[in-house]
Amino acid sequence: MELQEKTDKLQKLFQKVDQQTHDLSCKASLHCLPGCGACCENPNVESTVLEFLPLSIELWQKNQSEDLLRLLNKTEEGTSCILYKADPNIPGNGRCTQYELRPLLCRTFGYAARLNKYGEKELATCKKISLDQPESIKRAQKLIDEGLDVPVFSEAWLALLDIDPGLATDRYPMNVALKTALEKIGYWRDCSQSDTLENHDYSNQNSRSKKNLF
Numbered sequence: 385m386e387l388q389e390k391t392d393k394l395q396k397l398f399q400k401v402d403q404q405t406h407d408l409s410c411k412a413s414l415h416c417l418p419g420c421g422a423c424c425e426n427p428n429v430e431s432t433v434l435e436f437l438p439l440s441i442e443l444w445q446k447n448q449s450e451d452l453l454r455l456l457n458k459t460e461e462g463t464s465c466i467l468y469k470a471d472p473n474i475p476g477n478g479r480c481t482q483y484e485l486r487p488l489l490c491r492t493f494g495y496a497a498r499l500n501k502y503g504e505k506e507l508a509t510c511k512k513i514s515l516d517q518p519e520s521i522k523r524a525q526k527l528i529d530e531g532l533d534v535p536v537f538s539e540a541w542l543a544l545l546d547i548d549p550g551l552a553t554d555r556y557p558m559n560v561a562l563k564t565a566l567e568k569i570g571y572w573r574d575c576s577q578s579d580t581l582e583n584h585d586y587s588n589q590n591s592r593s594k595k596n597l598f
């Protein structure tokens with residue numbers, strides 16, 4: 385699959401998950417707490433490299449990637465996502481500086497479903513939402529039981545694997561996944577601008593796919 389096709393498929397998957405979470409939120413009156421950045425502040429959050437490809441392409445196209453790579457190289461292990469900007473006035477609050485192109489996992493922060501051992505969908509939400517909106521939680525689970533189409537972690541991961549198993553199998557801390565994606569896109573970009581393009585092995589990417597993007 386060419387790079388362009390992969391990013392198109394990723395964008396469609398992002399849109400689908402956004403629509404599903406939007407529907408669940410509206411129908412169950414379920415929402416993240418205003419300004420809450422708890423998920424992004426968690427240094428244990430992990431993503432695949434694949435999920436960061438659309439953002440990495442955009443950052444290279446906007447000439448913002450090299451500064452970010454320098455910052456990532458100086459970032460210590462165990463640091464939370466560097467794309468997060470904490471609110472200096474309210475501890476625990478903040479925002480994603482790359483919200484539109486954030487990874488798939490980030491689109492399920494707050495609420496999505498997991499399969500239990502019987503293969504049934506169970507709402508997965510954070511403690512803050514559980515405590516703040518107990519009635520909405522019950523409503524959301526009822527809607528899920530009645531068949532509302534919601535994002536399911538295992539299904540989302542399978543969809544990622546279908547797009548690129550090589551880049552979707554392993555999960556890494558956010559900063560590692562972002563750095564790897566930026567480096568990969570940078571490498572492909574350099575090669576696409578080289579006269580010797582056809583002499584390289586791009587792991588399933590051909591020259592046309594990269595020239596489409598850069």
Ligand code: SF4
Pocket residue numbers: 423424429465466467468469479480481482483486487490558
């Ligand atoms: S990419 Fe954005 S939404 Fe995802 S963890 Fe980082 S700051 Fe949060």
